[in-house]
Amino acid sequence: MEYSHRLKFKVRDYECDMQGVVNNGIYQHYLEHARHGLLLSKGISFAELTERGIHLVVVRAELDYRQSLKSNDEFVVCSNVEQFSRLRFVFLQDIFRTADQNLILQAKIIGTSINSHGRPCVAKELAQLFSD
């Protein structure tokens, strides 16, 4: 599959819980960091948008957990983004363990932009996301 963005990670021990594997909530952190990396690669800084009062928020997340990551595992988060509706965009994100290329997690993250009045808006700053 073609992905427009790939980001390498390595599991950190503090991300593992008493089961000795990465805690299920941590994956959303990995995915967020990869999404913000994809945005940056298109010239969009999440932090700058936030300072200007444009808040990108998640409205729905679907996560399919296939296998677990463990201490020191290296992995790649592969991401694509598409327009989902006039006001919404969707990130499709897959995590693969580097050592065996196994699929670890698949995610579909639907987001929108909120303006400083708390209303969904079409942020013109995101136009370049979908211009390809």
Add this chain to the structure above:
Amino acid sequence: MEYSHRLKFKVRDYECDMQGVVNNGIYQHYLEHARHGLLLSKGISFAELTERGIHLVVVRAELDYRQSLKSNDEFVVCSNVEQFSRLRFVFLQDIFRTADQNLILQAKIIGTSINSHGRPCVAKELAQLFSD
């Protein structure tokens, strides 16, 4: 709606990100803590199960984010659990802000039990979960 378990929380400032609201990944932590509380209320300790080699794991999570929680907000995580298939169970979890009773997030978390050989299993320890 009837819920079999309710757990009160208060937002902690370190859970908020640069947008000034609870980070989207933190909700999975809240939900996990509430699920483990529901288990405990049925006499099932997640930590004890883990020590005995029975790992409860999430296989799919669906999260609908309705509104954001902010610094000091009090909220309740309301949970139910049902058998989903022979090997899987599902938690239905809603988060309400205490001040206005607004629905903040709805989640459907599908889980299974993994034995010490890494195989899905029917953990007899969970039978009491579904016995009413």
Add this chain to the structure above:
Amino acid sequence: MEYSHRLKFKVRDYECDMQGVVNNGIYQHYLEHARHGLLLSKGISFAELTERGIHLVVVRAELDYRQSLKSNDEFVVCSNVEQFSRLRFVFLQDIFRTADQNLILQAKIIGTSINSHGRPCVAKELAQLFSD
């Protein structure tokens, strides 16, 4: 010992790492939440200060770890605050496990206020902290 603020907590399983105990970094989260609670009890909201451009920051932390907390342990964070120098204040914080009253951790957290130009300042909003 006399404390001006006490806050009850319960360990959440996601806070435990592969050793099955609360990860050493998590204690700073507990301590921060208790400090912000002490501030609130004196009428000072950390979030409001932040919005007004007054940033309370930690400049030094000393943490003595005595014993470990485990899954479901209940504990209390007991805190005092004092003027440390013209520009700095110090929080003295002790954590006790509820079940046996054992001392779990002792901390000394030195902080200061930073204004919107990034300079240490005497925030008049903190005067009420030391007025007793």
Add this chain to the structure above:
Amino acid sequence: MEYSHRLKFKVRDYECDMQGVVNNGIYQHYLEHARHGLLLSKGISFAELTERGIHLVVVRAELDYRQSLKSNDEFVVCSNVEQFSRLRFVFLQDIFRTADQNLILQAKIIGTSINSHGRPCVAKELAQLFSD
């Protein structure tokens, strides 16, 4: 200064709090990950030690916060380790921002080994740490 281990990081947005800078508790996570990296570079796996019942724990942490890290900042954690007493070892760790080489944080982390009976012990597995 000479360091026996250097590890590069980049700030992730979820590590920043409502002040828009990395939350003070997160630095302990960075430091832990760097310490475990130093151990690995000497052939010692924290996860393997844990599985064998040898728990490396922090007994005291001293952290001096000099400047703040922000969204997307790159930084390096530089670490040394020394024998501190018969039962204790000490990590000296400095964090530098890559862009300007400014010192961000200095830490002194004292640790010990705990055996499966919960007693401090001299873990022979750590001998290679100090053999240089």
